[in-house]
Amino acid sequence: MTMDFGFSSDQETFRASVREFARSTLAPHDAEDDVNGAMRPEMPRQMANIGLTGLRIPDKYGGQGAGALEVGIAAEEVARADLNACYLIVNSTLVSEIMLGAADADQCRRWLPSIADGSTIPALVLTEPEHGSDAASLTVKAEPDAGGWRLTGEKTSITMGMYADVGVVLARTGNAGPSGVSAFIVDLDDGHITRSVFDDLGNRPIGRASIYFDGMPVPRDGLLGAEGSGxxxxxxxxxxxxxxxxxxxxxxxxxxxxxxxxxxxxxxxxxxxxxxxxxxxxxxxxxxxxxxxxxxxxxxxxxxxxxxxxxxxxxxxxxxxxxxxxxxxxxxxxxxxxxxxxxxxxxxxxxxxxxxxxxxxxxxxxxxxxxxxxxxxxxxxxx
Known part of the structure; x- marks a missing residue:
């Protein structure tokens, strides 16, 4: 049995390229972004141009199909220059990971390519004002409606909440407990939602926000996987x-x-x-x-x-x-x-x-x- 604590030559090359990108493109703006409390509009595309928003997305959907190790390398190197830029990596990999495990082929074809190319910013919309750590007790409702569901209630502390174009929203469709929670992929550019940004101590450019759903309609094909599996x-x-x-x-x-x-x-x-x-x-x-x-x-x-x-x-x-x-x-x-x-x-x-x-x-x-x-x-x- 061998034990290897090193990275492959390809991984080392990847590490060097990400470090140089972070040094030259992200680091010069880190202090300014903190003062402004906002993410620069060009950042998602800049990161997408070297593959950082599509790392876990298969190449057939426009991503890199990279391993988890490569995601860790990217996060570590980007954070040396700008921790807040890492949230674009984490959000895209977490949302794509959930989708690849639950979404059907049509849903993947619709959403994953634009996440990979940086034109769509995703968010996991899970936490609620009264249910953070106790996420299995969430109360935002997805009630049946003609052709789908309607989402009602408030989510809070949503990373990239002010910028996200699409969200994987966890909502209650059944009885109490985790088995009554379903996941939906929804377009957040909708008149039935209201966003409110937090004035935070740190991580100021990431747009941490509350999102209120006022009967937002979700089509039937917005459900990810089976009801109760979210x-x-x-x-x-x-x-x-x-x-x-x-x-x-x-x-x-x-x-x-x-x-x-x-x-x-x-x-x-x-x-x-x-x-x-x-x-x-x-x-x-x-x-x-x-x-x-x-x-x-x-x-x-x-x-x-x-x-x-x-x-x-x-x-x-x-x-x-x-x-x-x-x-x-x-x-x-x-x-x-x-x-x-x-x-x-x-x-x-x-x-x-x-x-x-x-x-x-x-x-x-x-x-x-x-x-x-x-x-x-x-x-x-x-x-």
Missing amino acids: FTSAMRGFDYSRAVMALACLGTAAAALDDAIGYARIRTAFGAPIGTNEGVAFPLVECATRLRAARLLCYEALWRKDQGMPHTVEANMVKWLAPKLAVEIVHQSLLTFGHTGYSSDNPQGRRLRDVIGLEIGDGTAQITKLVVARNLLGRAAAP
Whole structure:
């Protein structure tokens, strides 16, 4: 048995191309996008031009048909330059993953090519004001209507909610519990919806929003899969998207740590570089060690996904670990800069505000630990 911790030559080439794209195209606008609190209109097409919005979409629908490892590589490298741009990768891969598992051929032909080419921004429309972590109890209704359904109720904390053209909407079509939840693919350019943006601490360009459905009509061919299968479809997508988001956090943390290490080499105090002081150097060593360990666990989860192996435990482990670790690393990196790190001219503060958001979004630490606990202990012996 062999154990290989490296990437293939094709994957390394891909990594280098994404890193250069992120450095040259995304990084110069990161600070401005944060101040403006808006996503630049050209960004989806720019990312689509190098295949980042169609990574998991098969080539017959205009995508790359890439593996989960490649998605992780892309998220990590993009996040080194701009964490918020990663949400375009995550949304497109998560929505396409759900569709490929539940949609029929006609639905795939209608929606996936435009997601792949960046002309359509997708969103997963799941969370509700009273039902975030307890998603199986959602109350937005899909009521039967002539020729289909009508959606009524409010969704909230929708990533890319202000920009999304299409959404996979989870709504109740049956009795209480997960078996009464169905998934619908809907055009969000409709007069029956109202959007309201959040004024957030971080992740300001991603347009996190509430969406209210006022009897929005959905045709019969908008149902994804069978009635009552929506919750299962969404949770299956989270099994690997959580590892992708973890790598995005670690990419941001790695960029922050690189800056701090570089500063510790050149900043002098008392006649020597500050890195010669154990109080500066050792915290950076600890950050580098923990970052490397978490990164390996992320890629193990994605490798297992590509091998068709169970990966729920690994993906949920890193979803609680990586955002927490990223916050700690960025914080320590900011402190390494001293008073200059506290200035808005330094990217550390912006990075810190952004990674904090992923301690909440896409599964809180409590929920992901619960998933792991039930796998380790069994449901009867777990919380």
